[in-house]
Amino acid sequence: MSQFQIPVAVLGATGSVGQRFVSLLENHPWFKVVALAASDRSAGQKYSQAAHWVLDTPMPAYARDMVVVPASTETVDAKIVFSALHTEVANELEPQFAKAGAAVCSNASSYRRGADVPLLLPEVNADHIRLIERQRENKNWRGCIVANPNCTSTGMTVALHVLHQAFGVKKVFATSLQALSGAGYPGVSSLDIMDNVIPNVANGGEEEKVEWEPRKMLGKLNDGKIELADIQFSVHANRVGVIDGHTVCVSAALNQPVEPQTAIEALRDYAAPPSARELPSSPRPVIEVKDEADRPQPRLDRLTGNGMTTVVGRVRKDPIFDLKFVVLSHNTIRGAAGASIYNAELLTNEGLL
Numbered sequence: 001m002s003q004f005q006i007p008v009a010v011l012g013a014t015g016s017v018g019q020r021f022v023s024l025l026e027n028h029p030w031f032k033v034v035a036l037a038a039s040d041r042s043a044g045q046k047y048s049q050a051a052h053w054v055l056d057t058p059m060p061a062y063a064r065d066m067v068v069v070p071a072s073t074e075t076v077d078a079k080i081v082f083s084a085l086h087t088e089v090a091n092e093l094e095p096q097f098a099k100a101g102a103a104v105c106s107n108a109s110s111y112r113r114g115a116d117v118p119l120l121l122p123e124v125n126a127d128h129i130r131l132i133e134r135q136r137e138n139k140n141w142r143g144c145i146v147a148n149p150n151c152t153s154t155g156m157t158v159a160l161h162v163l164h165q166a167f168g169v170k171k172v173f174a175t176s177l178q179a180l181s182g183a184g185y186p187g188v189s190s191l192d193i194m195d196n197v198i199p200n201v202a203n204g205g206e207e208e209k210v211e212w213e214p215r216k217m218l219g220k221l222n223d224g225k226i227e228l229a230d231i232q233f234s235v236h237a238n239r240v241g242v243i244d245g246h247t248v249c250v251s252a253a254l255n256q257p258v259e260p261q262t263a264i265e266a267l268r269d270y271a272a273p274p275s276a277r278e279l280p281s282s283p284r285p286v287i288e289v290k291d292e293a294d295r296p297q298p299r300l301d302r303l304t305g306n307g308m309t310t311v312v313g314r315v316r317k318d319p320i321f322d323l324k325f326v327v328l329s330h331n332t333i334r335g336a337a338g339a340s341i342y343n344a345e346l347l348t349n350e351g352l353l
């Protein structure tokens with residue numbers, strides 16, 4: 001089969017992230033959607049009936065009349081399976097698909113901590129994809145599971161990677177302002193979030209993820225194992241009344257004092273590793289640094305680089321740490337569906353399907 005007709009499926013296709021997959025996969029140059037799967041609630045219905053469409057672009061014509069199938073290896077036959085399932089469901093289903101030979105590109109947190117599961121941001125740690133070889137040996141799978149990080153870890157990790165490479169990062173203190181779409185659909189009740197900020201995302205679970213996942217992604221792959229980066233994190237995670245786009249305010253202690261302008265130049269000049277530079281979903285640019293004092297803002301900046309670019313602003317000296325800045329990343333594009341698609345493109349190009 002040519003690279004230009006690889007059959008792919010979306011599990012959890014009717015949800016917040018699933019809809020992004022359906023949208024981003026329209027006219028994808030390599031991938032063709034052959035199955036849309038969801039729960040028993042939706043199975044058997046046309047996608048246009050089952051999905052309560054919440055994106056501000058029209059539902060793609062190719063998906064409207066597709067009949068939603070149950071998420072099982074008996075009903076879904078695809079080379080790449082994009083998973084937008086909740087953790088409890090993903091725990092069980094993703095290994096079944098990997099065992100059946102599919103490359104599972106997952107948004108769920110189920111296997112992110114797996115020692116042989118790549119937690120990937122191709123513009124940061126494309127080399128970690130080689131962990132799949134260890135995974136296939138360990139599990140005796142023909143397929144594999146590749147995870148993308150939590151949507152709040154994503155943009156922050158891209159920016160920290162550049163600073164870590166250039167100056168060394170020791171400690172990070174970060175506060176998130178997370179969009180509503182990050183809670184799925186229907187998500188947080190309007191009466192809870194209107195006129196409000198909720199300082200507790202996923203009952204504290206979010207903070208734990210954002211304090212750990214960057215350490216894996218910024219870690220080194222040595223002899224089939226990831227050595228976690230030696231960086232301390234402290235994170236506050238807050239839900240705010242923004243539809244899309246997670247903002248994170250970051251203060252970082254570095255191994256050496258750095259002038260903000262030097263950090264800005266490092267961030268602006270950063271290019272992804274060669275294997276991740278020219279893929280269809282590669283962020284162009286990887287990082288955009290805003291000069292305006294009141295940017296980035298979710299409404300104005302989240303679609304930079306088609307939602308794949310990490311937007312950084314307010315890079316300045318921190319009187320307690322060394323440097324502080326603000327990061328914005330589109331949570332359902334760079335932080336979820338776009339992330340998995342970018343990972344799948346890397347897998348394809350590296351001959352790992």
Ligand SMILES: NC(=O)c1ccc[n+]([C@@H]2O[C@H](COP(=O)([O-])OP(=O)(O)OC[C@H]3O[C@@H](n4cnc5c(N)ncnc54)[C@H](OP(=O)(O)O)[C@@H]3O)[C@@H](O)[C@H]2O)c1
Binds near residue numbers: 037041042084086107
């Ligand atoms: N939203 C984000 O920004 C974001 C970012 C990164 C990662 N994630 C992760 O991505 C995953 C999906 O999140 P979401 O926000 O898209 O959730 P969501 O809007 O609640 O959607 C959940 C999807 O899973 C389906 N589903 C539920 N139970 C199922 C079952 N037993 N079998 C098969 N399908 C089932 C639902 O189908 P029905 O419509 O039929 O019920 C729906 O399509 C989660 O693990 C989340 O943590 C989300």
